[in-house]
Each structure stands twice: as C-alpha cells, then as structure tokens.
Amino acid sequence: MNRLYGWRGNPIYQSGALTVALLLLLILTGVYLLLFYRVGSPYQSVGRITDQVWLGRWIRGLHRYASDAAVVAAALHALRVYAQGRRWGPRTLAWISGLVLFGLILVCGWTGYVMVWDTFGQLLAVEGARFLDLLPLFSEPIGRAFTGERPLGGAFFFLNLFLHIALPIGLGIGLWLHVSRVARPVLLPPRRLMWTVFAVLTGAAVLLPVTLAPEATPFARPERAPLDLFYAFWLPLTEGRPVWSIWLVGSALVLAVLLVPVWSRPAVARQPLKSVVDERLCTGCRQCALDCPYEAIEMLPRADGRADVVAHVTPDLCVSCGICAGSCAPMGVGPPGRTGRDQLERVRAFVAERRPGANDIVVVACTRGAGGFADSDAVDGHPVYPLQCAGNLHTSVIEYLVRAGAGGVLVAACPLRDCWNREGSRWLEERVYHEREAELKERVDRRRVRIAHGGLGERARLLEEIRQFHAEIRQLAVGPGEERIDLLLLCDPVEDP
C-alpha cells in the first residue's frame, strides 16, 4: 500500500479517520434523500429517487457505497488496532466504544435497508423481528407485523426512519467517547485521500448505479434478493436456524470480542512499566505533558517548596509509550529503564561493544516497524541499535553516537500515520529538525543524521535509503571520535532542593 499510495495516502493507516469522513458523507447524502423519502409510501418514494437520473440515482448510490466503505474502513481500523496490540489497559475504553460504534453502524445500515422496503429490506426486517421476539420485550410477537394480516402502517416506517436518523447522533456521542483519552485526535484523513475516496465512490455510483429490487410482499418468499454482504454477512448463516442458537453463538462472539482487553492483555510481569517522574530533575517545562499522546501527564504544584509545577503521570492513562522520555531535556521522566539517562547508559554500552567507525552508520530501528531491522544485529554491515519506539529516542543518544565517532545515525521509524504510539515519529522529526524541546543540539552535524520512515514491509526501500545515506557519509571528512562524552552535563541544570 505504501509503495502504491505513499504513507500519506495509505487508506489502512487512515482507516479510522476515513470512517468518520464516510459517516459525514452519509449524513450529507442522507439529508438529500430524506427530502424525497415518504414513510407512507417508502418503496415508491425510493423508486422516484432512483428514477431521478441526474441527481437522485447517484446520490442514493453514493449513500449506499459510502455506507459499505464505512463498514470496511471501521473493520480495518479494528483489525489494525488489534494487530498492533493497542487493545488493553488504558485503551480498553477506546476498544469497547469502538466496537459499540461498529455495532451502531451495522444497525444504522440495517434500518436504512428496511426503509427501502424491497425484498432485501423485508428479509432483514423479518429476520430482525425473529431475533427480537425471543426477548421478553414486546407484548406481542413483532414478527406478526410482517405476515400480511394487515398493511404495514406508516408508523412502522416512521419508527424505522427515526432510528435511522437518531442512531448517527449516538454515533457522534460514541465517537467523542472513543477519542476522549487521546490528545489531538485525528478525525479526518488528509484532504487528498478523502476527496479521492469520495470521487472514486461517486464514480462507482454513476457507473454502477444502485438498482431497486422488487417490492416487498408478505405473500411470496422472494426468489432473489440483492444481499449487501457488508451489512448482512450473517444472514445466510442465521436463516432457518433456531433463534436461541443464534443468540447463544452471537452473544458468545460479541462477548469474546468485547472482552479482548481482558483475555489478550499480557501477564502483569510482562506488562511494560508506566512512566514515572523524577521530581528532582523536573524543571516544570510542561513539554512532556504537551507531547504525551494520551493526556496521561498533568502539571501539578510542587510539594517540595520549589517554585512552579512538576509533572505527574496518571498511571491509569499511561500506555508506557515512552514518548515523554524523548521529550524531557533533563531526562527526568519516562518508563523505568527507558528514560533519557537509561538510554544514555545503554548507548555507552553499545558503543563500547560495537565500536561504530567513521564509515559506519548506526541504524536506530523501531522494533515495531521500520523494515523489521530491529530483529537483526546488523543491516548491510551497519550496526543496529533497537528501540521500542522512535518517539522514545532521546536526541542525546544521537549526539552521543555521532560524537563517539559513528559516521552517521539513521533512525528507521514507522511512517508518521503508523506509529503505534500515535505521535512518536512526528515528535522525533520535530526534535531533530524543528527544534522542538529536547531538540538535537545545534553542534551535531545534521548531515550525519537521517530519519527514514517505513513499515514492516518496506525493508527494500529502507535499505536503499541506508545505502544512499552511507554514500553521502563517505563524502564527509572524518572527524576524531571523542573518548569521554558526558551528555548529562549538557542538559539544563536543575537546582538541587
């Protein structure tokens, strides 16, 4: 995907934001359709819309295809989040609310099909009534509404229309909850991708117009119905089966997916440690609170008599991404073992062991993407320094490597929209190139530093970048490596209380 569309246009990276964009498109097209829909004659009114060759037909087609695409995008988003392991601990709320949102989208589509009242809508209505009649909710079996005893009244279609309109309001509330624990949620994809998707769907609506199936009738079993697999994938599985067994299997499946945060979380001993703050080192600069993608850090008044504020990590919100470690110039915050100071200790040991020379590039590789380099000891002869997330990297590590005599440092990070910790790659770039706090010091020769973005499947392209960078490094004059480097002295001094 990245090869074809680049990381900015990769729809998998943007699946969540694409879902929101498609829902907005559904609201827009839905408002137009609502102007012509009649609860008193649903099928005929949809027929009239379909007969409007210039506008109605393609808007109805766009509404349909956008709804299908929304299901695909939402499912991709859920699968991606699952595969990345972002599904337990502080992310539980997002996982559960996401599933509820997905369910609401499916129910919304269900009511949308019933609104048309063709053979497919009738199938969905009858099957839905069959499911609901098992619950002790109604005073009489609602399935009897579709038997043909009496004409299906406008009240039914009004209720259905009400649900079709009210559910998107629920989607809005659910979406707010879904992103409530992240800072700076990205709700829309890049414009170019969004408009391309809209244009492609419009093209489909014009070239492959949505037709109208025969009108529903209670006095015949339909010979054929156009099945929308995205909304009725379950229909071929449930038809004719006992309702109790459908409830049993369905409930078990839903429960299993809802409980993913419980059954898929690692054992306590294997869970990464949450960030902690060394209050003696914290200067109260607020950068860690600004950078934290999960709003897990707040600034509180100091209790030690010193002026200003001190960072405080809320453990229930911290996902242990370690981005705060990279954002703290005095190295006073981060998960134990991954703070700036810990990183410096580790890089010292690394240099002592691997002794990178002037012709070497140290490849600092994110363990989660970046061509999978982190699993190797060396890439193309260059030593690899693995790192849990590029956003975790303190710029002092880069400086240390350069000053220790390495020809260059290439940080292989995940694509900006594919960072498992949302903003790790972005903050790293800003720290190296745009002087974001905890920036790479000016004295470091930028020609010897490179950031390359790539997913797991982009090994070949990243290798090419490494080779190109290596060729550039060889053109540079060789400087002597420093023997004793104490970067801690270079950090902002902190007064001892």
Next chain:
Amino acid sequence: MSRGLRTLLAVAAAVGATAALAALSRLPYTPEPGPEALLRLSWRARGERVEICRELSPEEQQELPQHMRQTRTCEGTTAEYRLRVELDGRRRMDAPVQGSGEVQVRPLYVYRELALAPGEHRLTVTFERVGPAERDAEAEAEDSEEEEEDGEEEEVEDGEASRGRRAREAAVPRRLALERVVRLRPREVLLVTYDADRRELVVRP
C-alpha cells in the same frame, strides 16, 4: 518500479477495490432456496375469559376496605384453545394456544408457519376452545337466569352477567374452522388469519 507504472497500479487497485465493493453490496441471494410454498397462520384474538367466582363470607368482607366490599369475588384467566391443521387429510399441526402474558390473561397470538409443496391441497384449520363444556353451559345459563331476575338488589349481579355475556361475545368464537382446497404456486405464501368482523378464519391473499 517507475512512477508511471506505480500510478497505473494505484489506479487499477482503487478501481478493483471499488468494483469489488459494489459487487459485494449486491450479491444475488436466494433466501432458503427451494420451491416450497408456505402456509402461514397468524392472528390475534381475545380469548374467552374463564372465571371462578364465589361468595365472600361476612368475615372476609369485613377485612376489605369499606369501598371495596363486594359479596362476590372472581379469579379468572383466559381459556385455552387448540390449533389443528390438516393437509390432504394428514394432521400437520396440533398445538395448544394460551393467552399471552405471565398469568395468561392477555390476548391469544397465533404465529406459525408450515412449509408445503406447491400444488393443490385440501386444507383444514380448526381453532377451538379446550375445557369443560358443562361449565360454559352453566355459565351461560347462570347469566340468563340472572338477567331474568327482577329487583334492585339484583342490579349488581345483573351487571356482572351482562359483562360476562359481552366478554364472551367479544372473545373469539369457541370453534373456528376453515376447510378449503388451495392451489399454491412455488414459493407462494398463503396466510390464514382471523377476521374479527366476520368472526371467522379467512385466507389471504
């Protein structure tokens, strides 16, 4: 990969994905394939209320608040019915039907479906009340006797009698029967329902 080839592949992938999306959104589907027709029995009716009444003793009346004191108390439920379906002389269904609700005092609902081969069939549907006919006869006789009695003291009981008669009249008849030869096309649905105005079982369409 050259830029041109990459663009071509990107467009082809987008077109392919969209075509797949459009195709999967309208897969031809035959629900429960097969030519079988369907006999659907569906109606709602008020079942006959069965009451067991007795006189309250003076002591029992004393225990009640003054404004609720009556000489007679009745506990009731809805009578049970039996639904039988015969097709071409063969019994295909024989099921009890009771009033809905926890204590079975709500209306009766019938909602059953039977698959049957297309073609001509002799259909017999009966829906009749189950229970001691003697009690019904007694109740009717009691009602009419009470109605014949004169005097102001009897007015309350007279009211009860006419209520009982009206309830019986509003209820579904004690026996409903439908006998008909029906011709069904493949996958046709034949509905048998109760017409409350005509007080009989009817066939639709």
